[in-house]
Amino acid sequence: MSINPTRDLQPGTRALAPVSLMTDHYELTMLQAALRSGTALRPSVFEVFARRLPEGRGYGVVAGTGRILENLSAFRFGETELEFLQSRQVVDARTLDFLANFRFTGSMYGYGEGEVYFPNSPLLVVESSFAEACLLETYLLSVLNHDSAIASAASRMSGAAGSRPCIEMGSRRTHEEAAVAAARAAVIAGFASTSNLEAGLRYGLTTQGTAAHSFTLLHDSEREAFAAQLASLGKDTTLLVDTYDVVAAVRTAVELAGQELGAVRLDSGDLVALARQVRAQLDELGNTSTRIVVTSDLDEYAIAALAAAPVDAYGVGTSLVTGSGAPTAGMVYKLVSRAGDDGTFVPVAKAAKNKASVGGRKRALRRLNARGVAEAEVIGIDHEPADDGNDRALMQDLVIDGVVQPGWTGPEAVHRAAERHRASTAELPGSWKRLQRGEPLIPTLYETDPV
Known part of the structure; x- marks a missing residue:
């Protein structure tokens, strides 16, 4: 085609x-x-x-x-x-x-967009x-x-994240047009990318995404699912490792992708403890460059709590697109x-x-x-x-x-607004x-x- x-x-x-x-x-x-x-x-x-x-x-x-x-x-x-x-x-x-x-x-x-304001x-x-x-x-x-409201919440989240990138991924938690607007506002206020493709088209935003739990469940084994994703998306992809057993999943991921494995994603459980456990396991297996991405109903407080954990990126959904408690x-x-x-x-x-x-x-x-x-x-x-x-x-x-x-x-106005936000908060x-x-x-x- x-x-x-x-x-x-x-x-x-x-x-x-x-x-x-x-x-x-x-x-x-x-x-x-x-x-x-x-x-x-x-x-x-x-x-x-x-x-x-x-x-x-x-x-x-x-x-x-x-x-x-x-x-x-x-x-x-x-x-x-x-x-x-x-x-x-x-x-x-x-x-x-x-x-x-x-x-x-x-x-x-x-x-200007991205500027901070007060009462x-x-x-x-x-x-x-x-x-x-x-x-x-x-x-x-x-x-x-x-x-x-979205930008104000996003700013708190990106501020808590520091140098670690945040990914906007809340499309399924809000109205379809609101999802596009939320992605735009999040990038203005410090987020690095979005999962929303329409926002990528309209505003030239970077889009990201790999696979959900359903993709793993579709296959007869986790190994088969990982192998299919790696064959399709390359070894630099992000594998979701908490469908069944995290330790076993990380081991399988490294066996299949080796040290070129891009990242693993954690979407449930005690994220602080899991991130430390997975980081230690990856390092022990020689995958010191494999990143850890965490998701699972994050907000600015959860992100702040993860500051000391070995996390490389955050995926934020529901809390972001609802203004993290302040929807207007x-x-x-x-x-x-x-x-x-x-x-x-x-x-x-x-x-x-x-x-x-x-x-x-x-x-x-x-x-x-x-x-x-x-x-x-x-x-x-x-x-x-x-x-x-x-x-x-x-x-x-x-x-x-x-x-x-x-x-x-x-x-281009979105990118200028993001720079304005950085300067304004500074x-x-x-x-x-x-x-x-x-x-x-x-x-x-x-x-x-x-x-």
Whole structure:
């Protein structure tokens, strides 16, 4: 069978499906009411932020912005979407006419993917008409809350793993599209590879995988299964050695592959004890270069517990794709400024108890000390915060007048985000890898008046 290369086989070039109905009903009814009141086109500023971090965590990691920007052109209302809205009488004819011509023409600014964040960091600022910003609300939050939750968990795991690589392998534990997004977010936050092939295609990620227990059980003996895998995948493959008896399996693996055996995988039992036992056995057999990969419901705490064990790589699934106890980043999207009747922008804020917001258009920088270590997140309200000469601006131009800016989409953007994550965590206080419960690593400070 021959395959002719096509555009769809190139990373990052999948045809985009419409995303405009991946939203809440009330976004469209708000639009209809705003059109009627004459306020739909009022210039507005919305902001995405998290009021707090998940309990006990010291920082979060931004992810999902690139996916939003890749799909911004697909946030349109075509014939199918309009017919659905009309048939369900979701909105009136005037609103349908508005939607038929919709495209985002505003601007977006925000933290780059991979950047760490703290409570009230202005992660994404949307400047547009109320109508345009309103329609995007649910979609923006859906993507950012999911992807940032995964990236935040992945960062804790890769931090606990240190120089040992982590493999994302949680596809079967989540929604099929969420699995692709999770793989992307994990790589941004320090994971080396993924088992998800669609993520590999879309984003140019490294994919890995060998065999499951079913492959061993398919054969009449473990020896036959190992021999078949080695014949097909080569001696550098990873053999799963805990289907029956680990000691016997390791012995068989070495007998068949010799010192060229790439790795063995442990997927059950006391992983610390087993890793030590298997390392000693491999070394005794002369396979000092054969690696040990561990899987089995790992999270950041299990990875940290394995730090002293002779483990070479970790495969992480369920805990990663569910955010390791924090499946959402808790981000909200609030109107913080709008134009008055005279065209002058005025700050607006929600004052409800426990859900208050801070009005005004935000800009942010990270305050660094003389050693380049982060000391605070400084946010200016309606002005650029004062830079003491050793600080780093955090807001990036993402979309200007409806045009997505270069460098934020596609496979290369994922690799740049991973590098941004490495640089961003390197600035944090040395305690950032600790898994003990605590307060945010640095405080968030507001500057209300220009300096």
